[in-house]
Structures are given as structure tokens and as C-alpha cells.
Amino acid sequence: MKRGIGFWSGLAFTLLISAFLILPVLASVIAGVTANQFIGLSSGLTLRWVLDVWADYGGTVLLSLQIALATLMVTLLLGIPAAYVLARHAGITARLVEEALVMPVAVPGLATALGLILAYGTLGDLRASWFFILIGHVIFCLPFMVRAVLAVLLALDLRSLEEAAQACGATWGQRFLGVVLPNIRGGILAGSLMVVTLSLGEFNMTLLLHTPFTRTLPVGLADAYTALRTEMASAYTLIFFTLIVPLLSVMQWVANRADREGSGR
Amino acid sequence: MPDRLRAALLIAPALVVFLAFFLVPLGYLAVAGGAGGYSAILTEPRFLRSLVSTLLVAAATTAITLVISTAVGLFLARVRFHGRSTLLALLTLPLAFPGVVVGYLVIMLAGRQGLVAEISTALGGERIVFAYSLAGLLLGYVYFSIPRTLLTLMAAAEKLDPRLEEAARSLGASPLQILRDVLLPGIAPALVAAGAICFATATGAFGTAFALASRIDVLPMVIYTEFTLQANLAVAAALSFLLGIATWAVLALARGASGGAAA
Numbered sequence: 001m002k003r004g005i006g007f008w009s010g011l012a013f014t015l016l017i018s019a020f021l022i023l024p025v026l027a028s029v030i031a032g033v034t035a036n037q038f039i040g041l042s043s044g045l046t047l048r049w050v051l052d053v054w055a056d057y058g059g060t061v062l063l064s065l066q067i068a069l070a071t072l073m074v075t076l077l078l079g080i081p082a083a084y085v086l087a088r089h090a091g092i093t094a095r096l097v098e099e100a101l102v103m104p105v106a107v108p109g110l111a112t113a114l115g116l117i118l119a120y121g122t123l124g125d126l127r128a129s130w131f132f133i134l135i136g137h138v139i140f141c142l143p144f145m146v147r148a149v150l151a152v153l154l155a156l157d158l159r160s161l162e163e164a165a166q167a168c169g170a171t172w173g174q175r176f177l178g179v180v181l182p183n184i185r186g187g188i189l190a191g192s193l194m195v196v197t198l199s200l201g202e203f204n205m206t207l208l209l210h211t212p213f214t215r216t217l218p219v220g221l222a223d224a225y226t227a228l229r230t231e232m233a234s235a236y237t238l239i240f241f242t243l244i245v246p247l248l249s250v251m252q253w254v255a256n257r258a259d260r261e262g263s264g265r
Numbered sequence: 266m267p268d269r270l271r272a273a274l275l276i277a278p279a280l281v282v283f284l285a286f287f288l289v290p291l292g293y294l295a296v297a298g299g300a301g302g303y304s305a306i307l308t309e310p311r312f313l314r315s316l317v318s319t320l321l322v323a324a325a326t327t328a329i330t331l332v333i334s335t336a337v338g339l340f341l342a343r344v345r346f347h348g349r350s351t352l353l354a355l356l357t358l359p360l361a362f363p364g365v366v367v368g369y370l371v372i373m374l375a376g377r378q379g380l381v382a383e384i385s386t387a388l389g390g391e392r393i394v395f396a397y398s399l400a401g402l403l404l405g406y407v408y409f410s411i412p413r414t415l416l417t418l419m420a421a422a423e424k425l426d427p428r429l430e431e432a433a434r435s436l437g438a439s440p441l442q443i444l445r446d447v448l449l450p451g452i453a454p455a456l457v458a459a460g461a462i463c464f465a466t467a468t469g470a471f472g473t474a475f476a477l478a479s480r481i482d483v484l485p486m487v488i489y490t491e492f493t494l495q496a497n498l499a500v501a502a503a504l505s506f507l508l509g510i511a512t513w514a515v516l517a518l519a520r521g522a523s524g525g526a527a528a
Contacts (some may be wrong), residue, residue: 007344008338008429010336011340014337014339014340014356017333018355021359022357023380024370024408027374037378078278078282081279082275082276082278088272089272094380097280101279103287106513106516106517107291107469107512108505108508108512109471110469110471110485110489111294111508112290112291112505115287115291115293118285118290118293118502138282142279169403198361203363203471203472204364204469204472207471208489208492218363221476222472222475224475225365225476234308234373237369244361244362245317248358251360251361258430
């Protein structure tokens, strides 16, 4: 097939934009493993900076993983039942509840965090505990879980599925566990990946919610960007990328697979 | 158990968490400003100045991102070539990079030892550094917004009926006329939805400005400074309540206008 000028200029522009998005990532990764910043790559590769950063900031990585997993657990427990109810009920009340539940995404994290501090900042030891950050992350991430699961639920003919199961004598518990949950695996997986990714990278709220004893990865990164040398900041960023890029890649893969299955129907 | 009761029990935990940890804090935020906080916003020129520069940066981010993403999105949605899926994967990789990391990437690109500075000096020119200014912030927001906008616009472009374009072409329409009269109207709802998300995100985002660590007085930076350094809680609360209402309203309006496509 012959390609016209439109194709080649479109391709050139797309490549330019890809370069804009990817080159700084590469530059940062390379800076994090280059032995001497001023000589460049010819000075050799090293993991020294990564190890140095790990010694100082390893705790932030572990805390972030802990908070991300806890956020995932809570959003699964709250989000799946909520999405199920929203999918089964079409009335105005259900739509209002849906509107309310996704509202925290539309409000800047800075505002939500300030509100949380005003409302609960003096409640016992909550302010100093990592639970305070968990609360913020759950509020911010829950809409993504609800939406991902709800989208899959709405694509199913849920009512017929459940009626068929009910006609066979299945109780509600059997229907939910045996029919509904297996059918929405894709949505739960997509929602879970999104929640973990967002929690690991959440900064807008966490900067206000954290204390010196509950520093998360992005908060530590911000600190490194202002206080540390380029190679250390880059090595720290590299640690973050090794956590987040696999998650994002799996997310793309899951979405592509869902697309293919959807169009194959 | 009756259906209604079960539904209520199933959704109650999520609603309780929402009420206790979102609505109640928002209520605290609304009243903490007090009359003093809200009137300070109106009377002190620096708050109004920061509001104006925030809105300008957000508007510029939205315009630039929409132009870039429309061009790339229409291209990728309508052609098939070897390596297309790799390009798409690269373009959407930064989808969930936090703003603070994007700020650092802007420094890698346009900072003192950034790629632009190295290239400009290697070419014998001046050392070009613009990361720590409004331009750097704008660059960061555009970087941040491209992946999500691109996905929204591509999804819309792939749903367009290719026969419309063929019909227009067979009637003698030029590529520009096809773009203006067929493609752009077809993806208009997605443009509104994606544009609103860009605008709201750029208004409320904070990490990028924080990482650039410069004296960029966008609203979230002012809120943070008032809260932590000045301990001016009333103004910080009033500003962030207004900011929250504003971004929520922009998204709600856009969702109404685009028929539910805006998140």
C-alpha cells in the first residue's frame, strides 16, 4: 500500500511526541546508574546510587507497598458490593449514590487532605499513624474500583444470569460467589491494578497527611528532588519506575485483552 | 432477605466511609475559612493573581494537549503499520506517573543539566533552561495529560463510521474539510470530556509545581505555603474549598455536555 505525505507527516509528529514522553524517562534511568554524572555513560554503570538511596529511603518504599496493599483490600471490600448494587438498581437514588461515590476524584487531593486534617487531625494518635494516609488513599482510589467493576457489570446481562441461577435454586450467596464474581474477574483485576498504581504514586494528599515517621515513596522522592544530587534523585526515581512500570504494562495488557474480547463478541 | 434491604446493607460500608472521610472533612473545610478567609481572597491581590495564573496555565495545558492528542489520536486510530502498538504503548506509558515524578522529568528535559540545555550548547547556542518557570510547569502538565487524553480521543475516533469520511471524500472534500466537517464533530463529545479532565487536573495538580521547587504561584502552591509556612489556616481552607468546588463543577458540567463521557 502506498503511503501519502499525510501518513509520513503524521508518523513524524507521533514519533516526536513519543520522544517527548520517553526521552526524559530514559535520561533519568541512565543518570541513576551512571558512575560519574559529569563524564557520562563512558564512566561506566553502577548500582551504587540505587543501593545508597535504598539505605536511606528503603523504608518509604516498604511503607508505600504496605499502604497500597491495604488500600487495595479496603477498596475491594467496599467497592465490589457497592458496584453490584449500583448495577442492579436503575433508580434516581442509585445514580445519586454513584455520583457521590466518584466525587472524590474530582476534588483536588490537597483540599481533601486539608479537610481530613481539620476533621480528624486531633483525634487520638490517628494523625501520627499510617492509617491516616490509608484513609486518604481509600477515599481517592475507591471511585476507580467502583467504576472498573461497574463497567463490567453493566456489560453483562446480570439480571438474566442471576434469574437463571435462582431458578436452579441457588441462594443469593451462591449466586454472588458462583455467578457474579467469576463473571467480573476482568473488572476486578483492572480496578485492582489501577488502585495499586494510584496509591503507590499518590502525592497531592499524602504530602499533607504524612508525618516524619510515615513518609511514603512519592513524599521521599519530592524530598530527594529538592535535597539530593542528580544521580541519587535519579536512582530513587529508578526504584519507583521498577515498581510502577510493570504495573502499568500489565494494565495495558489487560485493557487490550478486554478490547479484543469485547470486539470478538 | 428482601432485595432492598440487602442492597442497602451492601452499599452501606462504602457510603459510610464516603460520608465520614469525605463529606464531613469537606464540611470542616468549608467553615474553617470563616468570613476572614474568604474576604482575604477577595481583597489581597496576590490571591487573585495566583488564581489568574492558575487558570491561564490550565487553559493553555488544555489547548496544547487537545491539539497534540487529536493529531496523534486521529493518526493512530486510522492507520495500521508495523510498530503501531509499540508506539501506542510508549505514548500511554506515563498514564499514571505522579505529578511529582513528572516534575523531575521536566527537570531532566529542560533543567540546568537537561537534554535541551545539552543540545542547545552542543549546537553552539546558549544554554536553554526553562524548567523552573511557568513554561516548565506547562510542559509538565502537557506531559501528564497527553496519555489519558490520547486514549479518550482514540476510543472516540475508532467508533467513527469510516463510510462518512469516504462519502465526504467522494463528494470532493479536501482533507482539511474532512477534518473540520466530519472528524472533529464526530469526536466533539470526547474532546469536551478530555478537555475538562485536563483543565481540572491542571487546576488542582500540585506535585509537578512542588518538584520544580520554584516560585510558581499557582493556587495549590499558595494553599500549601499558606498552610505549612504561614500557618494561615483560614485562607488555606477557603482557597482549597473554592478550588475543590470549581474543579468538581468543571467536570460535572463537561459530563453533562458530553453525555457522560467525562470521568
